[in-house]
Amino acid sequence: MSTTWTGHLREWLLKRLPPEKLMPETQPSYVTSWIYVFGMGSLVSLVFVIVSGVVLAMNGPAWYHVSGFGHFVNSLHLWSVELFFLFMVVHLWGKFWMAAWRGHRTLTWITGVVSFGVSIVAGFTGYLVQTNFDSQWISFEAKDALNATGVGAWFRVADLGQMLLWHVTILPLGVIAIVAFHVLLVRVHGVVPPIDADPADRQLTDPEVLHVD
């Protein structure tokens, strides 16, 4: 038994999330369905979004507006975002209809909802920093709605500098942090079983017998 706070923290973390749960080798047989694929699809798309975004940020608009490769990476960034949202919506529908908040998974559901919301704001600021007529139009349409709520006094959508900094710092950090927490919670509680699964199924009662058929 540890006597220091770091020791207590380590013991608590190992109890909640032992390495075999953090990086499992097997999954329950009910996971062999395409509907369970879209969470990972969203995650892979997010990796593409971040990597392409980092390349865009390093080279700047004078590069990605003009050069062929810049256009390619810019398009890669856009289409990764399109797929990220597409997969996330299918993931959301799948989890909603299987009531995935069952079995102490409330926080997993909530972090998923929050990550969806923060991703929308991140995507929105992305549209605002295109530095073209589209972004100008979108910001001037949006400012009236945001001003009506009062938030426009601080979150100024027509302020390119502020929107660019939100888009490349706090919003991606927020999405990454919430998604990472969401994935850790999925590892802690395991993948949610189907709604009609037999509660006596040994895969649910004894994690040691997990296997994929």
Added chain:
Amino acid sequence: MIHDSLVAMLAPGIFLTWGILGIQLGNLIVIASIIVLFVLALVVPMPTGRKRK
């Protein structure tokens, strides 16, 4: 002279309207794709490879 990419950017999108309902074609395609993908994910069986413990 107006660059081709600028002409493409200035072109209005294709909008479909039914009475009071209106949607841009690109948005409709994305929404239809999501619904198709969701249904396929439910009905298409996942191929199972080698058996493992």
